[in-house]
Amino acid sequence: MRPVRPWVITGLILALMVAPLLQGASLAGLRVLNFAPDRPWNYCAYGLGAPYVGFLLWRRHPRARFAAYVFLTHEVVRGLHFRHWDAVGAGLAWIALLQLPAARGYAPSLRPAEIRARLSRSLRRLARGLRSG
Secondary structure (H helix, E strand, C coil), rough: CCCCCHHHHHHHHHHHHHHHHHHHHCCCCCCCCCCCCCCCHHHHHHHHHHHHHHHHHHHHCHHHHHHHHHHHHHHHHHHHHHHHHCCCHHHHCCCHHHCCHHHHHHHCCHHHHHHHHHHHHHHHHHHHHHHCC
């Protein structure tokens, strides 16, 4: 039986999936968080990056939590740079909410030993392929 998705994860997934709509709404004048029509990077970050991180969380990908931290940190730094304090607050709030036990249980942190083992296996396969090819 699959564990029930905690409200924190569900809320973050929804927020990330709505990002392209909010970026589009910025063209009509809605200025909220870091969404702005005059910054080309926004279309990449909110049109591709945010939904991709939401998809990783929805699918319970092993790197979903890490991807969420990277994206949210990106939001906080951009908010600081452009002095969008609502974006800074929202990013920090999501990062704090990801520390709740339910969120940590549903989307666990990366384990360095597992990553090293996976990389080692990949490198061995690559070396075998180069030798045989």
